Amino acid sequence: MSRFRRSALALLLAATLPLPLTAAGTAFAAPASPAAHAGPADRTVLELPLPTGPYAVGRDTLHLVDTHRRDPWVPSAGARELMASMYYPARPGTGRAAAPYMTTPEAKRLLDGIKRSDVLPPEQVAATRTHARTGARAVGGKHPLVVLSPGFSLPRATLSLLAEELTSRGYVVALLDHAYESFGTTFPGGRTLTCVACDTVGQAPKENQRKLMAKVATGRAADISFVLDTLTAAAPGRPHAPAWRHSAMIDRKRIGVAGHSVGGNSAVPAMAADHRIRAGVNMDGGFSAPVPRAGLGGRPFLMLGSLNGHAPGSADATWLRAWNRLDGWKRWLTVRDAGHFTFIDLPVLAAQIGVTDPSAPISGKRSGEITRDYVSAFFDAQLRGLHRPLLDGPSAANPEVVFQNP
DSSP states (O other), X not given: OOHHHHTHHHHHHHHHSOSOHHHHXXXXXXXXXXXXXXXXXXXXXXXXXXXXXXXXXXXXXXXEEEEEEEOSSOGGGOEEEEEEEEEEEEOTTOSSSBOOSSOHHHHHHHHHHTTOTTTSOHHHHHTOBOSEETTOOBOSSOEEEEEEEOOTBOOGGGGHHHXXXXXXXXXXEEEEEETTSBSOEEETTTEEEOOHHHHHHHHXXXXXXXXXXXXXXXXXXXXXXXXXXXXXXXXXXXXXXXXSTTGGGEEEEEEEEEEETHHHHTHHHHHXXXXXXXXXXXXXXXXXXXXXXXXXXXXOEEEEEEHHHHSTTSSOTHHHHHHHHOOSSEEEEEETTOOTTTTSSHHHHHHTTTOOXXXXXXXXHHHHHHHHHHHHHHHHHHHHOOOOGGGTSOOTTOTTEEEEOO
């Protein structure tokens, strides 16, 4: 792995917090994986938390190709490619085997990338138990759609907990991998594409790195619009055939987008460019692609981040600027003792082998619960019109969550 690749996750934090890259790398050295400082793990079977909603969870996998755009990082590769895990509310007891968490090559590249291959074997991570079933029978009716985008260099699997939870509550979820933007993503034909974007950003002069991260966010926004086109329209050349076998489940008038880190930032340009998206969530991502001065047309937005990194007056001034420009229903929530990775699967899984990140001491269990509950409450309120008191103000059941109102 090149020195630029090794610095990619430090760069991920640098894109989130406007710190010098070296400082971000130093701060990130311990929490690069929640398993930092741990010895080799036993063969504990890792498992995602059981979803809390009333629906069983089905999952398909789609390979999507946007023939109208060339890949922005490897133009010689041709058309822009995406992988999508499509989650849908399913009938209990149907389906075949549990859907895989990730492939072994993806797990190996992730562990190598966060320099924790000495702690967990990739086969153990790839074998993480999920609750989604392949081949499950879909329930009837129309359901809101939420598109999820992962953090820079991270595979889509790291948002599986949230995807399963939303689906169990009645949402269709499209969980995306963007080509050449993760340590490793397996595509059809046995191809595992690596993070060329990480190298591109890492080799750029420091003054250009934020612009390149904005390019990541706006590129993902275009990916999201393409996915919406694909899922809500008939397949090219087959005007009467759906692009996805369960496309008819999607309520086209109730679409949201959320993501972690730069995936969360991508919600902003996606909403600015595509008015089909009614609500957005940024989980601990900086706003290198800023909220437009004119706002987002009054549409709702949730900012959910760590208290140390994204409270008013913290080093990341982009959150205050975004807050001032958001012109619809909005919440700015920060979580005590949280870190950049609190809002994804990694701390939840690491806790199962007895490991926590000393710089982000919130437990893995609470990490998963807070992310699950607040993001689900937001979409319930904004896409389904349900009152969720959790969003009204501080809660005694969630003392870690601080409501900011600068």
